[in-house]
Each structure stands twice: as structure tokens, then as C-alpha cells.
Amino acid sequence: MHDLTLEHEWNEDIADITPRCPKCQSPEIEARNIARRLGGAIGAIAGTTSGIALALTGAEMGLFAGPVGVVLGGVAGVVIDGIVGGATGCAAGSKLGAAIDRNILHNQHCRNCGHAFTDKSS
Ligand SMILES: [Zn+2]
Known part of the structure; x- marks a missing residue:
């Protein structure tokens, strides 16, 4: 284990840069x-939905401030909270999905022989 030559280490680096099908x-x-794709989509939907739900709650609270306040505050709140919630949810979902891809699923797919395997280098 301790007699690695420079050439051997260099070859290992190349192998890491270019992943190959184990088969x-x-x-x-x-x-x-x-x-990751699924997580991003689910996260975006969940985030947008919860953002809109929060904004609608805000619109109901705005009933006390009068009809104009409800319309302006409600519309702006739904749009802004929906976008923010969606983006946050998408990022969180993508991150979670990427971790699942890396650790659980066979994320790498060989286009030559169709073999699916887990990429342990990333
Ligand atoms: Zn292959």
C-alpha cells in the first residue's frame, strides 16, 4: 500500500476524472x-403551495384593513410568496434528491451496454 509510484497515482487521478462503466x-x-429532478419538482410544488397558503392567510387577515387592502395585499402576497416558496422548495428538493441519487439509487447509466450503477466518486 505504501509503494505507490507517481505513475500509479497519476493514473488514478485520470480514472476519477473520467468515470467508466464497471461492466x-x-x-x-x-x-x-x-x-434530483423529482425532488426539485415536488419541492417546487410543495413550496409554491405552502407559500400561497400563507399568502391567503395573510389576505384573510387583510379583511380587517378593507377590501382594497385584501386585493392588493392578497395578489402581491400570493405572487411573491408563491415564487419564493417555489424557489426555496425546488432548491431544497433538488438537494435532497441529489443526495438520494448519490447514496441510494443507481444514478449512473451506461449508454454503451445499459448497465446502471452507483457513482461513488462524487
Ligand atoms: Zn457499460
């Missing part, structure tokens, strides 16, 4: 990122 050694592989 056919083809470099033609792609990341599927299924959970």
Missing part, C-alpha cells in the same frame, strides 16, 4: 438524476 469500461455514461 464494459465504456466512458459513455450519463447521470440519470431521477431523484
Whole structure:
């Protein structure tokens, strides 16, 4: 273990940069990122929904401030909270999904032989 030559270490670095299929050694592989895409979509929907729900609660509270306040405050609140909630949820979902892709699912897919495997280098 302690007699690694410089050439050997250099080759290991190259192998890390270019992941290959463990079955056919083809470099033609792609990341599927299924959970990341799904997580981002679910997070965006959940975030937007909760953002709108919060904004609608704010609009109901605005009833005390008069009809004009409800319309202006409600519309602006729904749009802003929806966008912020959606973006936050999407980012959180993508992050969670990426972790699932990396640790649980076979995220790498070989385009040459169709073999799916887990990328442990990233
Ligand atoms: Zn392959």
C-alpha cells in the first residue's frame, strides 16, 4: 500500500476524472438524476403551495384593513410568496434528491451496454 509510484497515482487521478462503466469500461455514461429532478419538482410544488397558503392567510387577515387592502395585499402576497416558496422548495428538493441519487439509487447509466450503477466518486 505504501509503494505507490507517481505513475500509479497519476493514473488514478485520470480514472476519477473520467468515470467508466464497471461492466464494459465504456466512458459513455450519463447521470440519470431521477431523484434530483423529482425532488426539485415536488419541492417546487410543495413550496409554491405552502407559500400561497400563507399568502391567503395573510389576505384573510387583510379583511380587517378593507377590501382594497385584501386585493392588493392578497395578489402581491400570493405572487411573491408563491415564487419564493417555489424557489426555496425546488432548491431544497433538488438537494435532497441529489443526495438520494448519490447514496441510494443507481444514478449512473451506461449508454454503451445499459448497465446502471452507483457513482461513488462524487
Ligand atoms: Zn457499460
